[in-house]
Amino acid sequence: MSQIVLVxxxxxxxxxxxxxxxAGSGHTVxxxxxxxxxxxxxxxxxxxxxxxxxxxLDVADQRSVSTAxxxxxxxxxxxxxxxxxxxxxxxxxxxxxxxxxLAQLYDAHVLSTQRVNRCVLPQMRExxxxxxxxxxxxxxxxxxxxxxxxxxxxVTMIDHLAASYGRELKxxxxxxxxxxxxxxxxxxxxxxxxxxxxxxxxAQAYEGRYPGLVDQVDSKLAExxxxxxxxxxxxxxxxxxxDSPKGTRPQRIAPGRPG
Numbered sequence: 001m002s003q004i005v006l007v008x009x010x011x012x013x014x015x016x017x018x019x020x021x022x023a024g025s026g027h028t029v030x031x032x033x034x035x036x037x038x039x040x041x042x043x044x045x046x047x048x049x050x051x052x053x054x055x056x057l058d059v060a061d062q063r064s065v066s067t068a069x070x071x072x073x074x075x076x077x078x079x080x081x082x083x084x085x086x087x088x089x090x091x092x093x094x095x096x097x098x099x100x101x102l103a104q105l106y107d108a109h110v111l112s113t114q115r116v117n118r119c120v121l122p123q124m125r126e127x128x129x130x131x132x133x134x135x136x137x138x139x140x141x142x143x144x145x146x147x148x149x150x151x152x153x154x155v156t157m158i159d160h161l162a163a164s165y166g167r168e169l170k171x172x173x174x175x176x177x178x179x180x181x182x183x184x185x186x187x188x189x190x191x192x193x194x195x196x197x198x199x200x201x202x203a204q205a206y207e208g209r210y211p212g213l214v215d216q217v218d219s220k221l222a223e224x225x226x227x228x229x230x231x232x233x234x235x236x237x238x239x240x241x242x243d244s245p246k247g248t249r250p251q252r253i254a255p256g257r258p259g
């Protein structure tokens with residue numbers, strides 16, 4: 001059955017691959033493009049009939065989210081599936097991130113999904129049907145990886161939020177699938193979108209105490225990025241979840257590299 005799908009982060013490599021894979025499976029896909037990116041590289045295929053449409057969507061702006069969702073519902077009549085994007089990877093000593101930066105990071109990972117959910121879920125609950133797909137990036141701080149503790153925190157938070165939504169929405173017939181690629185998701189090519197601390201002075205104090213640690217962390221991040229083939233695999237896995245009949249969709253999948 002053809003679904004009406006909103007992909008919130010379609011300007012990234014993975015988001016574009018997901019949008020293309022879903023459109024290729026016969027679904028009507030609205031590819032959300034943020035204000036800082038208008039798909040300049042053409043990663044999103046040219047629209048074919050009504051299968052794939054670009055739509056302006058800034059998940060950090062409630063007005064933009066409401067406008068986009070209202071436009072989709074007015075045109076398509078409903079939204080069946082939402083694919084939530086991933087946020088950036090904060091990298092640096094915890095102390096060197098300002099409270100304002102933490103607010104921005106929580107917004108990118110958590111509040112953005114809440115804005116979208118609050119707009120789309122009322123019509124899903126009313127129809128007793130729908131699917132939320134959450135991209136949860138790999139958590140590589142299980143062993144206390146230096147300078148990635150903040151990333152671990154936001155990943156844990158979004159994972160818990162997604163699982164909680166899954167339990168609470170079950171009674172309304174709305175399903176949830178959490179997708180954990182196993183490795184970090186690139187923004188473009190092999191580049192991960194990282195966020196460094198604004199408090200440079202404090203960060204330098206840590207660098208003086210632990211010289212070369214930042215370079216080691218960056219090297220580790222580079223090794224943990226999904227390859228182009230793995231991005232395609234993850235997109236295909238998500239398309240398979242959307243294609244699956246209601247009641248058979250897994251609560252969690254982990255496409256990508258084994259382990």
